[in-house]
Amino acid sequence: MGGLRRAALVLVLPAALLLSGCVATPQEGITNSSSPSELIPAPASGAPTTSAPLETAQTSNKAPVYWIGRSNDNAFLYREFRDVPDQDNPVTRALRVMMSQTPLDPDFFTPWQNPKKLATSISGENVITVDVSADAFNSNVDAAMAERAIQQLVYTATAAAASAGLIDSGQQVQVVILVDGHTDYVAFNHVRLGAPTSRSAGLVAPVWIIDPQEGDSVGDGSVKISGRSTAQGGKLHWEILKVDADNAKTAYLNGTTTASTNAVQPGLFTLSANLGPGRYEVRVSQVDASDSAKELFQDTRGFTVK
Structure with missing residues (x-):
């Protein structure tokens, strides 16, 4: 290395x-890489x-x-x-x-x-x-x-x-x-x-599952799931579904967690679930503060427990 x-x-x-010597002439419909027009969502x-x-x-x-x-x-x-x-x-x-x-x-x-x-x-x-x-x-x-x-x-x-x-x-x-x-x-x-x-x-994604990655295999028992949200201190809803041999998905576990306000790791979230061998999908989304039943920016990951 x-x-x-x-x-x-x-x-x-x-x-x-x-x-330093190059100044481009502005053209309609063309933006500069240094100043993208997209803004962060609320x-x-x-x-x-x-x-x-x-x-x-x-x-x-x-x-x-x-x-x-x-x-x-x-x-x-x-x-x-x-x-x-x-x-x-x-x-x-x-x-x-x-x-x-x-x-x-x-x-x-x-x-x-x-x-x-x-x-x-x-x-x-x-x-x-x-x-x-x-x-x-x-x-x-x-x-x-x-x-x-x-x-x-x-x-x-x-x-x-x-x-x-x-x-x-x-x-x-x-x-x-x-x-x-x-x-x-x-x-x-x-x-x-x-x-x-x-x-x-x-x-960057408002909700983002970091671990496990898609297709990962993990040991059975307490499985740790981690990720990041752009909303520090924001409420998140999570759900784990079991996936059968025909790829049908059945709700298995669910709950809520809160994104960190820690300055070193802002927006980080972690959760753990006891899972036996099989295929699973985890889903995490932000909870809308004005409507607790509304979930936004869901991210999903499929993984296997051995």
């Missing part, structure tokens, strides 16, 4: 200099909102990869940890998975295409430069989905760098996207690239 980190820490001063609980914090360094060789998923007539970013090959640096590996593979969760998707060329580097100023070939954008998407796709890349690149310990997670991290070595490319015909771009809090 040490060799990979040294290889990834390449200065990108030429790109930074190129950016939290269902009326509690303070929080974005997903930057990932912390880990020893696992799994790469954090973000995908797009739909919820309540909107689309948000969700993360999975994926096995990756050893070649390339950690950021390139994660982005390659994002652009060439399918999510574990069938509720997620990606508009990216597998590019012929993909390279990444990191400067000492916490700037990640991604240089990708134009064929990565060969998808027909609308403006809102194009903005989500760019943020999907930004979230994945910054997550991979932070997980590998390649950046200072205590400072702002930005991503510069070049296409075939150049700035000003209009991605998916909607988003102009080239400006340093940070994570947009408004596009």
Whole structure:
């Protein structure tokens, strides 16, 4: 890993200099990657909102990869940890998975295409430069989905760098996207690239089950389920269903929990359930403060207990 980190820490001063002299002429219907137009939805609980914090360094060789998923007539970013090959640096590996593979969760998707060329580097100023070939954008998407796709890349690149310990997670991290070595490319015909771009809090999933991941197998007994909500201190409803051999689902357990207000892990929630061997699905959603019977932004995960 040490060799990979040294290889990834390449200065990108030429790109930074190129950016400083480039001012794009505004065009109707085209937004800049550094200022997406999407805003964070109001939290269902009326509690303070929080974005997903930057990932912390880990020893696992799994790469954090973000995908797009739909919820309540909107689309948000969700993360999975994926096995990756050893070649390339950690950021390139994660982005390659994002652009060439399918999510574990069938509720997620990606508009990216597998590019012929993909390279990444990191400067000492916490700037990640991604240089990708134009064929990565060969998808027909609308403006809102194009903005989500760019943020999907930004979230994945910054997550991979932070997980590998390649950046200072205590400072702002930005991503510069070049296409075939150049700035000003209009991605998916909607988003102009080239400006340093940070994570947009408004596009991360309001409710997000972190563990278990889709398809995981866990030991029987007390099974721990964890996740994150954008509503700190907000009430959450959870339900566990049993799944039979015909994929029919039957309600098994349910309850409520509260998202953390802890400054270190804002919005985190955990719950435990005693489960015997079999297949299950867990569902978690925010509870609307004005209507306790109304559940919003539900996330689901299917898993097996051995």
